[in-house]
Amino acid sequence: MSAPNRRVVVTQRFFDAATIAWLEENGCEVIVADLPPGRADGDLSPSELESLLAGAAGWIVGHARVTRDLLTALPDLRVISRRGVGYERVDTVAVRDLGRVACIAVGGNDASVADHTIAMMLALGRRFRESQDRMLAGDWSILMGTDLFRKTVGIIGLGRIGRSLVQRLQGFEARILVLDRMADRDYADAHHLTCLTLPELLGQSDYVSLHAPLTPETRFLIDADALGRMKPTSFLINAARGGLVDDMALLEALRSGTIAGAGLDTFVSESDPGYRPTSDALLALPNVVATPHAAASSREGLDRTNRVAAMSVVDVLDGRTPPAACVIADGRVRTPA
Incomplete structure (x- = not known):
């Protein structure tokens, strides 16, 4: 029997080594995307995101748009965890419809x-x-x-x-x-x-x-x-x-x-x-x-937010539910008709 998929792709810059090590200690294979100079994940095309995320079970994301088409093209993806708290770029309806979980990193950058x-x-x-x-x-x-x-x-x-x-x-x-x-x-x-x-x-x-x-x-x-x-x-x-x-x-x-x-x-x-x-x-x-949307980007703030985002990923991959304040959509929970 093959081991469960625990590949986690990070498409954010400034992802600290301690959080990578923590994910690995929790059985995750961590891949930090090598983004082109001057580009953030929000600048990547859907096809570029699909290529980076192929086969991933978890995604720690910054400002990329999480759309229904993208989620449909990534059937292995179980959890999307924003390193941040805004989620206007996440299609939460699609997340629920497709049985995925989407989270935000509450409390890390306040x-x-x-x-x-x-x-x-x-x-x-x-x-x-x-x-x-x-x-x-x-x-x-x-x-x-x-x-x-x-x-x-x-x-x-x-x-x-x-x-x-x-x-x-x-x-x-x-x-x-x-x-x-x-x-x-x-x-x-x-x-x-x-x-x-x-x-x-x-x-x-x-x-x-x-x-x-x-x-x-x-x-x-x-x-x-x-x-x-x-x-x-x-x-x-x-x-x-x-x-x-x-x-x-x-x-x-x-x-x-x-x-x-x-x-x-x-x-x-x-x-x-x-x-x-x-x-x-x-x-x-x-x-x-x-400043260029940098208010949350202190070294300490990003380290805290990285860890909160990573903890939500591990919770979902382990079959648990992250803290309620972090969950913006959970497609595993079905409301009876």
Whole structure:
């Protein structure tokens, strides 16, 4: 009798040796894809993914699209585990229909993204980019910045990352507002947070930070109307998902002085190449601090997230169910008609 298939393919960069060793100790054959320079798994074609994943029972994935056609072409694949928490690129209906399991790596990168968000707030308020650009041009005069200390911060999305941000902001003695429809009232009350409607939150905040999932309801949640409700001295931070913000409207708001600046880790152009000129125009503005969807990519955060993703793979291959918070679709569980 042949041994059960325990081949696990990793299509993410920065997959640490300790997690590879842990998978091997748990009986897995680990194959880390040798991606072409400058390309992530989200850039690979379906045929390239099929070739990499042929015969695999487990897949630790980054930003590749997990489609019905791809899953159908990979009959041996039992578990798809995202090294991350967003799953808008995973066809969860197809996962269930085809009897597979899809997971996310809950809890691995909360601290990393919250730290990154604070860094963006500080960089914007203290005008780090503008100051260094001027110094490089020979102008060492001082630009007046603004503190984060005791400012009002609006948080849209009060999940794990939003709550990690709350913990950090309390050290700055910030007044924290949260969007009422995305807030856990018990948590908000216990941490002295103020629940407001979106217009109220936008109008009162010195910093607005997005930590919501991308859904049809939240797409372009921050549009021209929303930006127009913000203070001209306020800053917008998006370290969540491209598509929460209408980047074209944001570009106009920044150019016109509707808001003071933006910290951007995600862009609409990540999923819609037609927005790339808009992204490039945003990057060129002196009042924008940007990173390439890197908020979760600290060494420690990736190591934690790698391990969570790997643990879900082993759970499924061993016939167990991963922690409920990690499971986004389980086709092994059939609901009676």
